[in-house]
Amino acid sequence: MPSSLLAATVAAHGENRPHRIALHFNDQAVTYGRLNELTGSLRAHLARLNLPAGSTVCVPAYKNPQTIALLLAVFHEGHIALAPSPDLGSAALERLAHQARVSHLLTAADDGALTALPVRAEESEAEGFAVPNAERTRLLLTTSGSTGTPKIVPIETAGFDAFADWAVDEFALTSDETALSYAPLNFDLALLDVWTFLRLGSSVVLVEQQRATDAAHLAALVSRHDVTFVQGVPMMYRLLLEGGGTFAAVRHAIFTGDRMPDDLLRRVPPAFPRAAFHNVFGCTETNDSFIHRVDPTAVDGPMPIGRPIRGTDALVVDGEGARLDAAGTGELLVSTPFQTSGYLRQDLNDAVFTHLDGRVFYRTGDIVTRTAEGLYFLEGRADWHVKVRGVRTNLQEVENVIAAHPDVAEAVVVPLPDPQVGVRLHAHVTQRPGTDLTSLRLRTHLGRQLPRHAIPASVYLTAAPLPRTSTGKPDRNLIKQNLIKGSDA
Amino acid sequence: MSTTTIAAEVRAYIVDQFLAGEDVSDLTGDYDLLDSGVIDSLGLVKMLGHLTSVYRIPVDDIDFGPDDFRTIDSIVAMIADHRPAAAA
Numbered sequence: 001m002p003s004s005l006l007a008a009t010v011a012a013h014g015e016n017r018p019h020r021i022a023l024h025f026n027d028q029a030v031t032y033g034r035l036n037e038l039t040g041s042l043r044a045h046l047a048r049l050n051l052p053a054g055s056t057v058c059v060p061a062y063k064n065p066q067t068i069a070l071l072l073a074v075f076h077e078g079h080i081a082l083a084p085s086p087d088l089g090s091a092a093l094e095r096l097a098h099q100a101r102v103s104h105l106l107t108a109a110d111d112g113a114l115t116a117l118p119v120r121a122e123e124s125e126a127e128g129f130a131v132p133n134a135e136r137t138r139l140l141l142t143t144s145g146s147t148g149t150p151k152i153v154p155i156e157t158a159g160f161d162a163f164a165d166w167a168v169d170e171f172a173l174t175s176d177e178t179a180l181s182y183a184p185l186n187f188d189l190a191l192l193d194v195w196t197f198l199r200l201g202s203s204v205v206l207v208e209q210q211r212a213t214d215a216a217h218l219a220a221l222v223s224r225h226d227v228t229f230v231q232g233v234p235m236m237y238r239l240l241l242e243g244g245g246t247f248a249a250v251r252h253a254i255f256t257g258d259r260m261p262d263d264l265l266r267r268v269p270p271a272f273p274r275a276a277f278h279n280v281f282g283c284t285e286t287n288d289s290f291i292h293r294v295d296p297t298a299v300d301g302p303m304p305i306g307r308p309i310r311g312t313d314a315l316v317v318d319g320e321g322a323r324l325d326a327a328g329t330g331e332l333l334v335s336t337p338f339q340t341s342g343y344l345r346q347d348l349n350d351a352v353f354t355h356l357d358g359r360v361f362y363r364t365g366d367i368v369t370r371t372a373e374g375l376y377f378l379e380g381r382a383d384w385h386v387k388v389r390g391v392r393t394n395l396q397e398v399e400n401v402i403a404a405h406p407d408v409a410e411a412v413v414v415p416l417p418d419p420q421v422g423v424r425l426h427a428h429v430t431q432r433p434g435t436d437l438t439s440l441r442l443r444t445h446l447g448r449q450l451p452r453h454a455i456p457a458s459v460y461l462t463a464a465p466l467p468r469t470s471t472g473k474p475d476r477n478l479i480k481q482n483l484i485k486g487s488d489a
Numbered sequence: 490m491s492t493t494t495i496a497a498e499v500r501a502y503i504v505d506q507f508l509a510g511e512d513v514s515d516l517t518g519d520y521d522l523l524d525s526g527v528i529d530s531l532g533l534v535k536m537l538g539h540l541t542s543v544y545r546i547p548v549d550d551i552d553f554g555p556d557d558f559r560t561i562d563s564i565v566a567m568i569a570d571h572r573p574a575a576a577a
Contacts, residue, residue, distance in 0.1 A: 420531065440525065441515065446526065453529075
């Protein structure tokens with residue numbers, strides 16, 4: 001992937017078509033020629049650090065041209081980039097850097113100057129973590145990480161190349177495309193909407209993180225740049241419709257990250273008169289695994305996630321782990337040509353990567369139903385995950401971070417339906433007697449440990465014990481139902 | 490409107506919009522609203538709308554950074570810097 005091959009291909013575009021625009025960012029248009037210059041300048045800075053070949057560096061994934069150039073420079077120089085969310089709390093960022101044995105924290109200024117902060121090695125924190133191999137990977141992404149420590153996922157170079165080949169073929173992409181990059185640069189979605197299009201020599205419109213919820217701005221970007229390819233969570237489509245206009249240049253519109261609500265789906269086609277609509281399903285560990293061609297004018301019942309994409313094997317297993325050969329409901333296991341060879345943290349791998357029939361399958365934790373026709377529907381999660389703004393978030397992990405505060409006795413986090421964003425998190429927290437915790441102090445604690453999407457939108461703090469079910473477990477449903485009814489629990 | 494009045498109004502707006510029902514006795518002017526998740530990206534859009542309608546801040550002409558919204562103090566300072574002179 002993100003590989004030296006990708007970097008060389010992008011550099012070749014800079015030589016052959018220097019005036020072609022690679023990136024639109026705010027009011028700037030960065031040509032492939034300029035992207036080469038930026039990358040070259042960063043390579044020179046990087047070379048002066050005299051890093052051993054195959055070193056791992058940390059590049060917080062700010063969404064801007066200089067960060068993309070910096071990642072290309074790292075790939076060129078034969079190093080590996082750990083690219084976490086730039087919003088990650090400082091404690092979590094430091095832990096990740098130690099686990100990946102990062103030598104420097106790198107950021108690029110918009111004039112191409114490099115800031116390199118050495119990171120002190122903490123061998124004790126890296127214990128049990130594999131050393132990433134630059135022969136096989138140049139990019140380390142992380143899972144959404146609702147905990148303080150997201151899981152580090154090496155993106156295989158060969159896997160990225162296979163993925164980009166698939167996407168180019170599936171959507172008949174050419175160098176004339178202009179793609180909208182809506183998701184943050186550290187999401188696996190960027191493997192398609194940024195890196196695949198740069199490999200092709202197409203243009204990419206970067207939506208700046210701070211303005212990602214500005215409907216008018218977003219709609220203007222898609223119209224003004226004649227965007228041909230959009231990919232995003234349902235909220236992105238809601239914002240585009242709210243922003244107004246007709247996006248006549250769009251050839252492909254990809255729904256991903258979350259279930260597309262019916263009311264929204266019905267309103268989409270008039271705004272994209274020439275687009276084909278696809279639902280695409282995947283995760284960081286495997287990249288995309290399912291695709292479904294959607295006809296929004298003929299919506300009838302829930303939208304399936306579709307069928308396995310070419311080269312992907314899918315299995316459904318029941319509660320006892322037995323494989324279902326026919327129609328049925330169970331946990332989804334997938335094996336894609338694009339998947340990671342495993343988390344850096346070795347002890348996590350046995351539980352989720354399984355050898356079957358000579359292939360390695362990833363246990364998705366998703367419950368699906370397969371019909372007799374071989375169509376798959378997503379039913380929910382086998383564990384504690386919910387999607388907050390398209391980001392998979394583990395409720396139990398958020399609860400653990402809250403409970404780790406010394407003044408907290410116990411905590412429950414529940415997802416609540418939200419008309420604007422789909423789901424928001426609510427925390428119900430029992431504080432220890434005699435402590436003077438406030439919700440603001442608790443938020444400060446959470447801000448240091450969690451990415452922002454995982455910080456509950458509302459916090460209810462009480463001295464009373466949590467409501468319990470008859471079996472003595474915290475009654476999450478009661479807490480949730482009371483809130484939905486509007487009477488605070 | 491004095492800076493104190495603006496600070497009180499901004500604080501009241503934040504409490505009403507983002508912290509309804511929570512104990513805000515320690516919501517001081519220097520409390521970090523962004524890192525604590527009180528104001529998220531949708532919250533920023535709401536805040537901008539509020540600044541436009543209440544203080545007539547010409548938001549389209551100003552190059553805001555997240556730090557302008559980090560604390561009540563920084564929001565108040567930004568309002569003071571960018572209010573149209575006639576409305577002061």
